[in-house]
Amino acid sequence: MNMNKHLRHYLGRAAAGELVFPRCEECAAVFMPPRAACPACGTDALGWTPVGGAQGTIYSISRHSNEGSVALCEFEVLNTGTRFYGQLVGPGNQQAQIGQPVELTLAECTVSGMDAVDQGQLIPSIKLVEN
Numbered sequence: 868m869n870m871n872k873h874l875r876h877y878l879g880r881a882a883a884g885e886l887v888f889p890r891c892e893e894c895a896a897v898f899m900p901p902r903a904a905c906p907a908c909g910t911d912a913l914g915w916t917p918v919g920g921a922q923g924t925i926y927s928i929s930r931h932s933n934e935g936s937v938a939l940c941e942f943e944v945l946n947t948g949t950r951f952y953g954q955l956v957g958p959g960n961q962q963a964q965i966g967q968p969v970e971l972t973l974a975e976c977t978v979s980g981m982d983a984v985d986q987g988q989l990i991p992s993i994k995l996v997e998n
């Protein structure tokens with residue numbers, strides 16, 4: 868993983884218990900992954916916005932049987948076109964289906980062998996929304 872300063876900032880805030888995504892100061896686009904310029908308008912005037920609890924639906928799922936209970940999924944945040952990919956945590960994650968409602972949360976990393984984070988570090992994660 869290319870650990871640019873924007874990604875380091877994002878993961879550092881998460882490790883400190885803050886769930887934030889980059890947000891453009893010019894056009895208000897919220898996007899992932901963190902990068903130097905807004906993908907919508909190109910400005911480098913970027914800030915951060917809290918996204919804890921942001922909801923969306925599962926777009927894709929991949930399961931890693933060699934990682935025990937780890938499921939990874941991608942979901943579209945708040946129907947904005949912004950897609951977030953990460954570990955799926957909490958009850959029911961092994962039975963998760965595409966289209967199910969989920970939300971962003973912070974959880975300890977359960978995936979081993981990631982370049983950017985240590986196991987047990989708080990990282991942005993996805994959990995199923997209980998109906």
Ligand SMILES: [Zn+2]
Nearest residue numbers: 891894905908
């Ligand atoms: Zn922009």
